Amino acid sequence: MASELCATAICLKNGWDPTGKKKEDGEKSKRQIVDEILNIAIKINEKSASLDKHLDNEHLPLLKTLLSHSTLLSVLKNIRYYRNDINYAGWKPDLLLSGKFREKFDEWFPLFRSFNVLDGWKLR
Numbered sequence: 161m162a163s164e165l166c167a168t169a170i171c172l173k174n175g176w177d178p179t180g181k182k183k184e185d186g187e188k189s190k191r192q193i194v195d196e197i198l199n200i201a202i203k204i205n206e207k208s209a210s211l212d213k214h215l216d217n218e219h220l221p222l223l224k225t226l227l228s229h230s231t232l233l234s235v236l237k238n239i240r241y242y243r244n245d246i247n248y249a250g251w252k253p254d255l256l257l258s259g260k261f262r263e264k265f266d267e268w269f270p271l272f273r274s275f276n277v278l279d280g281w282k283l284r
Contacts, residue, residue, distance in 0.1 A: 163239050166232070167194045170222070193219065198236065201226035205233040238264070 171178035171191050180191030188196075197219055203209035204227060214223060226233065242264060 163236065163243055166236065167191060167198055170194045194222075197223050198226065202233050202237045202240075205230055206237060 168178045171194060174190065176190040178191055180189045180195070182189055182192075197217075200209060200214060201223055204211050204214075204223075211223070211227070214220065217223060
């Protein structure tokens, strides 16, 4: 749930369907676009991608706003990564044990909650 909070908040702030239902014409939903931009921002923040290749992106203002919240992006990356420990139910080679997962989540979640994800995060 925490992993989806930012995308949901951005959609709700803009009056979009946060469920991400595909449009009948096959066009991406706003939720899908927001998810993609969050993924790009996380990769740029961890330096595994470059902003330069996204400079012509029509959603650059949202991307730049997200990039101004480096700590939030780091927390999202960690929450998504450790969520996989639960999803793969022990099949991941470097599984994070439940006690350690809880400890890490408790450490990160207060940081995650401190961000006001509704301010200024709009698509054009």
